[in-house]
Amino acid sequence: MHNPPNRLAAYLLLALSMSLVGSYVALSKPLVATLPVFLLAWMRFGIGGLAMPHWLIKPADEPPMTPATRRLVFLESLLGNFLFSICMLYGVSMTSAISAGVIMASIPAAVALMSWFFLRERIGLRVWAAIACAAFGIGLFSLSKSELSAQYGQGLDANLTSKNVLIGSLLVFGAVLCEAAYAVIGKKLTGVLTPKRITSLINLWGFMLMTPLGLYMAVDFDFRAVTAGTWLLLVFYALAASVWTVWLWMTGLKTVPAAKAGVFTVMLPISAALVGVFALGETLRGVQLLAFGIALLGVVLATLPARTRSTPAKLK
Secondary structure (H helix, E strand, C coil), X not given: CCCCCCHHHHXXXXXXXXXXXXXXXXXXXXXXXXXXXXXXXXXXXHHHHHXXXXXXXXXXXXXXXXXXXXXXXXXXXXXXXXXHHHHHHHHHXXXXXXXXXXXXXXXXXXXXXXXXXXXXXXXXXXXXXXXXXXXXXXXXHHHCCCCHHHHHHHHHHHHHHCCCHHHHHHHHHHHHHHHHHHHHHHHHHXXXXXXXXXXXXXXXXXXXXXXXXXXXXXXXXXXXXXXXXHHXXXXXXXXXXXXXXXXXXXXXXXXCCHHHHHHHHHHHHHHHHHHHHHCCCCCCCHHHHHHHHHXXXXXXXXHCCCCCCCCCCCXX
8 A cells, every 4th residue: 555645745745635626616607508417427436437547446555345335436426426425416506506505515624524423533633723713704795795696687586486495505515515524534444445446436437427417418418519629628527527636636536634624625616716716717806805715714724734732751
């Protein structure tokens, strides 16, 4: 088994993973506009699988997978890939983007509670303070995006009034629980499998789970209408979502407790907003910058080294 990274390197890997997630989420808007979501997800797993077949090979120093490990790998993909996508897709369609963003702000706290309950991780006051800053920062940023309602126009408002907003909010919260379970199960898996093996195995399960829906959407889809630029963006999205971000996250998790790693989810909205500013011509308001500052304070609190108590020397 490869040696885990040191603590600072692990922090950087976790931050880079979530930053990359935020960047491809922001850049995937043209893909969602061109491809049906389930077809997009199916092709993502397929392209990702083609990029890492050699990662499926068991290293010589890795013990054989037990039935419990196989179940965890399946659950990691079922919850983190399949159900998360479905809950987010239908949840956001039934509620507003602002409400969904506020609910998603609970991810760091959900990760911490699950890691305490299932992994028996001890969570200190400073980590809880970091989680509070992360949640408050993400929630404040989501609430500050009130101008989004004007961008979506009257059609979305009419659609929302015909939907059950409560069900939509519950589905988004289900996505929060799926994401938290993804972090906790991933921490368990990093103790027995390499990050590359975890990445390739959960991608393979994701492809198999999404195949029925992907094939159903592909039957009537006109692939000739997809431009060359969209295909290139699809390849980047697939590699980022299925390969790079998962490997970075799992590698960081080998060293960092799951509760502390959950704080790094604040990098997702921050990087998505920065991509929107520099690549899509969007603007940031003062309250949004304040929200990012509070969220980043949570990261600082989570990554500060713990103080060690010095024991006084005994007199002879």
